Amino acid sequence: MHVRSFQLSDYRPVTQLLETVLSEECYELTMEAFARQLSWDSELVLVAVEEDEIIGMIIGTIDNNRGYYYRIAVHPDYQRQGVGKKLIQSLRGRFEQRNVAKILITADEHNEPILSLYESLGYATTDFFRSFQKLSIVAG
Incomplete structure (x- = not known):
């Protein structure tokens, strides 16, 4: 297994993976964030x-010199085999290359079940970013 940056040819298999792994509500939110991040900085989608x-x-995304893990998805056939850890570590490397001041984990209701994965990699509950606003809503 290897980890690399997202490429345009990955779009269909990635969306199929997200449909398989995520709930319908989480999928909708994630697709919005996915599209935004691709338009901003595709190097943070691995x-x-x-x-x-x-x-x-x-x-992942960077905002105000902070790196955020937003969403992770691993195909059910490959869960609990180190894939998630490798993705997290690879994205951490990208954040470190860009000298972010702090790395945080988006801890929304959809990520709650996997926060222990981040803890197993040395992150603490103080690294969990809980926002109760939908960042994708634009006032207008």
Whole structure:
């Protein structure tokens, strides 16, 4: 397995992965964030590939010199095999290359079940960013 930056040809397999792994509500929110992040900085969207098949992905973003892990998804057949950890570590490397001041984990209701994964990698509850606003809503 290797981790690399998202490429345009990955769009269909990534959206299929997200449909498989995420609830309908989480999928809708994630697709909005995914599209925004691709338009801002696609280097912070990573995919895990095994034998030319996308088995996982992670979306990150940088805002005000802080790196955020937004959403991670790993195909059910590959869960609990280190794919998520590899994605998190790879994105952390991207954040470190850009000298972000702090790395935070978006801790919304959809990420709650996997916060222990981040804790196993050394993140503390103080690193969890809980926002009760939908960042995708634009006032107008």
